[in-house]
Amino acid sequence: GAGVSQSPRYKVTKRGQDVALRCDPISGHVSLYWYRQALGQGPEFLTYFNYEAQQDKSGLPNDRFSAERPEGSISTLTIQRTEQRDSAMYRCASSQTHGTGELFFGEGSRLTVL
Amino acid sequence: AQSVTQLDSQVPVFEEAPVELRCNYSSSVSVYLFWYVQYPNQGLQLLLKYLSGSTLVKGINGFEAEFNKSQTSFHLRKPSVHISDTAEYFCAVSERNQGGKLIFGQGTELSVKP
Numbered sequence: 001g002a003g004v005s006q007s008p009r010y011k012v013t014k015r016g017q018d019v020a021l022r023c024d025p026i027s028g029h030v031s032l033y034w035y036r037q038a039l040g041q042g043p044e045f046l047t048y049f050n051y052e053a054q055q056d057k058s059g060l061p062n063d064r065f066s067a068e069r070p071e072g073s074i075s076t077l078t079i080q081r082t083e084q085r086d087s088a089m090y091r092c093a094s095s096q097t098h099g100t101g102e103l104f105f106g107e108g109s110r111l112t113v114l
Numbered sequence: 115a116q117s118v119t120q121l122d123s124q125v126p127v128f129e130e131a132p133v134e135l136r137c138n139y140s141s142s143v144s145v146y147l148f149w150y151v152q153y154p155n156q157g158l159q160l161l162l163k164y165l166s167g168s169t170l171v172k173g174i175n176g177f178e179a180e181f182n183k184s185q186t187s188f189h190l191r192k193p194s195v196h197i198s199d200t201a202e203y204f205c206a207v208s209e210r211n212q213g214g215k216l217i218f219g220q221g222t223e224l225s226v227k228p
Contacts (some may be wrong), residue, residue, distance in 0.1 A: 004157065005215060031214050041203050042118075042218030043158070086195045091157065093214075100165060101144070105157030 006092050007112035010051075012112045014083055020110045021077045024092030032075050033103060034067055039061040049075060050098055082113045116141040116207045120219035128227050129197055135190040135222045137205030144212050147188040148206040149179055158204065164188065165213075175199065184206075200226045 005024040025032050045059040051072040053074035069075040089110050093103035120137040139208025150158040169181040179190045206216040
């Protein structure tokens with residue numbers, strides 16, 4: 001597609017529910033990243049993929065968070081047993097390669113956990 | 115580990131005035147430096163980046179930044195701002211060759227008034 005597409009744009013869920021956030025990167029981009037942005041803060045790195053391989057998941061806060069990119073294109077970030085502290089904007093970005101940092105960001109998925 | 119400090123959370127300025135948004139970083143290794151801009155309800159967009167070479171970097175929309183290694187700074191400047199420059203600006207750093215794994219500052223909200 002023309003840009004990075006994320007869905008849903010807004011998600012409201014109850015504490016304890018699982019949520020899945022989807023990212024469709026720019027066609028042909030090798031690298032895909034997930035960031036989380038709390039209100040009034042800069043984005044915080046969660047994890048990234050080169051093709052289908054998860055290269056770094058050091059930013060995932062705990063084992064309730066997981067991500068996959070099974071065919072090297074679309075990625076899903078899953079949060080199990082959501083908690084109120086998970087409320088944030090989740091941003092996906094893609095780039096042609098990992099090294100030089102020109103990331104193209106989607107508009108984000110705003111998650112609210114009640 | 116790296117960190118980024120944006121010294122001003124909000125910068126109000128009149129149209130056609132010059133502006134400087136300040137950014138300082140800390141790192142024990144060589145880094146890449148970036149400025150991203152976020153317009154309301156949009157994803158982040160790369161303004162400019164420093165990878166190596168000339169310390170004065172020019173970006174889109176008339177912005178430029180200067181890498182100062184001795185002062186560990188990467189301040190963003192524009193000689194004459196427009197109303198359309200109103201947005202949030204994020205400074206970010208990454209380790210060399212890890213350009214997609216960014217550490218962001220907290221952001222500076224630039225508000226341009228007529």
